[in-house]
Amino acid sequence: MDKTHMPLAPHLAPPTPPVPLAGLLARADLGLRQVAGPRDDGTEILWVHTSELEDPGPYLLGGELLLSAGVHFDSASGSGAYLDRYVARAAEAGAAALGFGLAPVHDETPRALIAACDRYDLPLVEVPPQTPFTAVTRAVWQAMAEVRHRELRRLTEAQQSLAAAAARPAPVPAVLRQLAQRLGGWTALIARDGAELYEAGPRPGEGASEAAKRLAAVVRPADATGPSGIGSGTTPARRRDAPSSATDTVGATSLAGYALAGGTPGAGLALVIATARRDPADHAIAGIAVVLLSLLTGRYRGPADADRATALVRLLLGARPGDIEPVLSGHGAAGGGPQQWTVVHGSPRGGGRGGEQEAPAQALAASALAAGLGTALVDPGGAAGATVRLLLPADREVTAQAGWTLGVSGPVSLADLATADAEAERALRRAVANRTAMAQGRNGGTGVTGLVAPKEARAHARSTLAPVLDSPVLAETLRTWLALHGSWDRTAVALEVHRNTVRQRIGRAAALLEADLDNPDTRMDLWFALRWL
Secondary structure, eight states, rough: OOOOOOOGGGGGOOOSSOHHHHHHHHTTTTTTEEEEEESTTTTOOEEEOOOSSSOOGOOOOSEEEEEEEOOTSSSSSOOHHHHHHHHHHHHHOOOSEEEOOSSOOOOOOOOOHHHHHHTTOEEEEETTTTSOOHHHHHHHHHHHHHHHHHHHHHHHHHHHHHHHTSSSSSSHHHHHHHHHHTSSEEEEEEETTSSEEEESSOOHHHHHHHHHHHHHHHHOOOTTSSOOOOOOOOOEEEEESSSSSEEEEETTTEEEEEEEEOOOOOOOEEEEEESSOOOHHHHHHHHHHHHHHHHHHSSOHHHHHHHHHHHHHHHHHOOGGGGGGGTTTTTSSSSSSSOOOOEEEEEEESSSGGGGGHHHHHHHHHHHHHHHOOOOOOOOOSSSOEEEEEEEEESSOOOOOOOOOEEEEOBOGGHHHHHHHHHHHHHHHHHHHOOOOOOOOOOOOGGGGGOOOOOHHHHHHHHHGGGGGGGGHHHHHHHHHHHHHHHHHHHHHTSSSSSHHHHHHHHHHHHHHHHHTTTTHHHHHHHHHHOOO
């Protein structure tokens, strides 16, 4: 007869991990011997309970190793019907195994007890006379403590490795790879429409892949609203209409989906994990990854950022810079002076996965960069490898970010954002050419440039550069070439053109300006003119 164990209610589940019965049988100091019931490695012990009652069922929670010396048995051979009822009640109550102690009551295990345990698929273990029941109980608690220690150590190591992965140049795929290694399965970041942005680990079968997409469509962040359907075989955890996590099983593959926090409704992301097994430690490790991935992919939000986004929309819709100053009041530079802003251009070092998923991957990378710099105002550029543009208050320090090359403008008012944008672009080109992580713009009126009135300086610049002003390509090539001290190769890298193209453009500019570019005074005059312009 097959014996089915009823699962424990959540509030009855023990705070300690189960212990395999096979581990107790393997201990030579206990001398335990299994004499009946299924002999496999799947039996697990959750508790130990000693009872000499005729019906211990009312005192069992399920999963116990029930110990008895058979005080209430009729004789050494035992009554078949009586022992059959005893084993049936123990199995029905959920006992995981029965431990029968030899001596002082019985010198041998009753054959009727052995037959009943075989009949009800309840493992029967002989406890030798020299082994007290307290020794068995102590061995179980020791084993549980060892399992818990290994579990905590595994969680600590996983937390450290996932945090280290999150600090790498490409943090999102690095976290997924580390998570796949820790859980021994497949991990994927999946959009609600089923698009896989990143994946790591051995890919599951076709049925599991489809189930993973269904999970990604079902789960929602805890603060998300709106109806959602739950596919066949999916078990939600938490909210009935929009669970933040859900599970599914396809064949021998166990799947779990977790919603990432942040983002906008309808554009959510989910972490999906497919493994051959799942235990409480796996769930805890996945929770750590969910937090890290939410921080890396979620949008940086807060009252100040909401105000800035509002101001940006108004500016794009035609408002004058001065009209949006009140919206940004209190979120600018320290000291209560005029609002100052910094423009940052970023270029990723290294590419994405390629194909149709390059743009989403670029957006996630840009979001991580924005979170690192502490701003919500970011333009991801739309494609892998494109320049990312960000806007943040001038009092917020810009630091180098792993995996990125940055060009940073000087502080400007809202009216001069276009100028700062061009300056950040030039700074990024200079950083790329010099192979540095970050380059700072050089705006402002310090040094020699501060000695000339801006209006007069611009008039001089327009006069000096008039022959090339109709050709922005020539003017920009000349600016970059002068900034890089006349280096053909570095200018070609900065402009992403061939060095011969640079030579042709500089030669054309020199001819139009009728200037000797080998003369340092001429170069300096042209450099100042380009800056003033």
